[in-house]
Amino acid sequence: MTTPRLTTANGAPISNQQALTAGPRGPLLMQDVALLEQMQHFNRERIPERVVHAKGSGAYGTFTVTHDVTRYTRADFLNRVGKKTEVFLRFSTVAGERGAADAERDVRGFALKFYTQEGNWDLVGNNTPVFFVRDPYKFQNFIHTQKRHPGTNLRDMDMQWDFWSLCPEALHQVTILMSDRGIPASYRHLNGYGSHTYSMVNASGERVWVKFHFKTLQGIKNLSDDESAGLIGRDRESHQRDLHGAIARGEFPKWRACIQVMTQAQAGAFRWNPFDLTKVWPHKDFPLIDVGTLELNRNPENYFAEVEQAAFKPSALVPGIGPSPDKMLQARLMSYADTHLHRLGANHHQVPVNKPRCPVMNYIRDGALAEGSYGSSPNYWPNSHASAPKPDASFADPAWALGQTIVDRFDSTVDHDDYTQAGNLYRMFDDGHKQRVASRIAGGLGQARKEVQLRMLCHFFRADPDYGARIAKILGIDATATLNELKAHPAVSAG
Secondary structure (H helix, E strand, C coil): CCCCCCECCCCCECCCCCCCECCCCCCECCCCHHHHHHHHHHCCCCCCCCCCCCCEEEEEEEEEECCCCCCCCCCHHHCCCCCEEEEEEEEEECCCCCCCCCCCCCCEEEEEEEEEECEEEEEEEECCCCCCCCCHHHHHHHHHHHCECCCCCCECHHHHHHHHHCCHHHHHHHHHHHCCCCCECCHHHCCEECCCCEEEECCCCCEEEEEEEEEECCCCCECCHHHHHHHHHHCCCHHHHHHHHHHHCCCCCEEEEEEEEECHHHHHHCCCCCCCCCCCCCCCCCCCEEEEEEEEEECCCCHHHHHHCCCCCCCCCCCCEECCCCHHHHHHHHHHHHHHHHHCCCCHHHCCCCCCCCCCCCCCCCCCCCCCCCCCCCCCCCCCCCCCCCCCHHHCCCCEEECCEEECCCCCCCCCCCCHHHHHHHHHCCHHHHHHHHHHHHHHHCCCCHHHHHHHHHHHHHHCHHHHHHHHHHHCCCHHHHHHHHHHCHHHHCC
């Protein structure tokens, strides 16, 4: 077998690993580019750690549909029993930094990425069904209380309890955290929850509200305070070691995936706000409905590339699964995506662990480390190039009522007059001015494709017949024939 050859970052073979010096005792020479490259990259090999959920472990696996839920959702990866979808799951502690111990008393993050054929779906949750606050304005402030005191740089109990004492909505989550389930024995022995309320839409456009549950099939197992203290003294990476070791041995952990379902009518009549993140839906009123089985069966090959660079965001949704009026979820739709833009960069979605397994076609381009696979295709929309990606109306999300307001994508081109004021302005010009405007427009428009010229002439004629006629004449286009063609061609006459 041929021995792999050591190279520089640009692929040039390296002959040895000694620094280039002027004589055996130095000094170093600046022309030793391999040494400089190594030092420069070393200075930059750490990226900002996550502000929250900094310490984590991850693994790949599969999600298998075990029950038919197509009455609730059109999501492609849930469309038939037996269908399998690749997933990546990252567990984490919440408050501690990257060096925190795994076995501390803390909430555990449970972030799932489904690589579906209609895009990635990220479910960003915890091992608890509720959270400390219901208003996103309090979120950043709450996290500050879990971090270090700005003066002492120590974790501070007064900060935590001062905040909790002023926010009674935190009591539910505080009770869970301080209960015997506050220190999971491992990542394999905890439940996962989407926590937020989401929506599901079926093929008929009917919407329901849902909550996601992942029940561990290994059984719940927790640590006492003494057991936790002893374990941390021996092994600060206990959960990471347990998860990696179990998968390496072929002991693949599994979870039973379920949903709770609430109709809009039930939501309107429910005895408290069903979109309140600090409250659960009673299982007696909304029983668990089985969906599938989650199995973790493959360890990452490189922790940094696949776990540290994994980016989860609630805004990664797929047709058939959407948000709800949950205030915290609405804020997280922005904040999670924004933190990855800061931490990993504009093209974090192109990192292999984050990259969708289905084709990605859009007009988001360039930025640091763009892969450049779009070639010379258009980078703007709307456009009239036949090969360019276009919206598909069959994936439209149905409107839903938010109190007396309808939430929908309202067409901004309907019931708007885009021509009268432009025509009025044109009619204010004297004859010479009109001709100069027409000449300037024709000079640029004449360099466009003929179909573009015809489409644009339609708009000028609608603003004022003379406006269109002047430009058409300069372009050498028969105005009468053009008007007849425009009226007969819906794609051209579309305003």
